[in-house]
Amino acid sequence: MELRWLTSFVAVAEDLHFGRAAERLHLAPSALSAQIRALESHLGVRLVDRGRRSRPRLTGAGELFLVEAGLTLAQVARAQAVGRRAGRGEVGRAEIAYVASAAFSGVLTQVLSACADDGKDLTVGVRELETPAQLEALASGTIDVGFLRWRPTYPPDLTAICLLAEEVVLALPEGHRLARLQAVPASELGAETFVVPHFDEQHDFRDHIRRLAELGGFSPRLAPPVKDFIAALTLVSGGLGVALPPASLRCVHLPGVVYRPLADARLITRLVGVHRRQDTSPAVRRLIRLLSAAADGKAAA
Structure with missing residues (x-):
């Protein structure tokens, strides 16, 4: 079954007029009629009675099918919207880990608040992990961003953003x-x-x-x-x-x-946000942008 058949059927059912429905769908009336026939052939049932001297009307089967067709098209539209939003990083999930001392700096809270205020459906999972465990979890993909104390070197596939420099x-x-x-x-x-x-x-x-x-x-x-x-x-x-x-x-x-x-x-200690260099997840990229904004805000302060 093709979605265009459903779209054509719903248009005919709403207008009960092949000409107007065809015009709305930018189709020739003959093409629209062919799609309805293809749908009926696929289902093995007549959905529309086409009177020669009267307006088309839905059969009993057509009325029942209209409800389900409308729900299906609405779900398809929702799926398309979610897919587009996910591609823009507006919806998705990201996993964060942090060392205990990072929770008291205010930076972690700032980033989480920014996620909540971003107006997007970005779900963030948060857990406490020690630094070595965070680096392993980043390498394995178990987490997406780690909040940890500065180190002089990191694995080559990871990069760090300095979020806060503070005195000891x-x-x-x-x-x-x-x-x-x-x-x-x-x-x-x-x-x-x-x-x-x-x-x-x-x-x-x-x-x-x-x-x-x-x-x-x-x-x-x-x-x-x-x-x-x-x-x-x-x-x-x-x-x-x-x-x-x-x-x-x-x-x-x-x-x-x-x-x-x-x-x-x-003596100065630095809190850094660490993430994979080549992470392609739009949701994670959005989180990384929020990290960078947090770092810029701390620098400005």
Whole structure:
């Protein structure tokens, strides 16, 4: 069965006049009549009574078939509209993953809000994943965009957009001797044990500890690595060490934890959005454009 047969039949049923229906469809009356006959032949039933001296009228079968034909054409129109919107990235699904500390920066919330306010039917799935797991999930296609802390290199098929650069602060137990200071010099940290998330074994925050150690003239002591910065701050609250979280984590008000700036070191950490270079999904490309807009907004701020 051809869709054009249905379109022709519905036009005839609405007008009950082959000439007017043909004109509306930009067909010759003979061509329209041929399509109706082809439809009736296909179904094995007469749908339209063609009176020589009276207007055409629908048979009982034709009246029942008209309802279904109308529903079918409406669904086809909807499918075409969805297909076109999907091609423009206006409808679809994208999967996001993020490290825990990214949730407190405000950038993830900004991108999700932009997805919600975009006026499009873009469905976004969100989950928390550590950095190595995110990189694996991006490679396998399980996720489309990852929010993670900066790394010096990425797999060749991935690219990163810097979303936020923020200072690192010192997290201390509330009763710590250094908590009374307004800002803490690196030289005062030689006796401290630093707690670091285990996903960051080589880069970023461990680099910050090494820089502080160089400035302060000491060899850093590291506690056993923990899952993420929330776990690190929990250990800090228990008096088991100090940590160097991004400044955005100051919004995490764990009992027994205070935050102080560093007096003689300006350490910067970057939050990046990582995605596949050659991703062809229109929905994902739209999400990437929202990422870029978020990055531009932070730069302007």
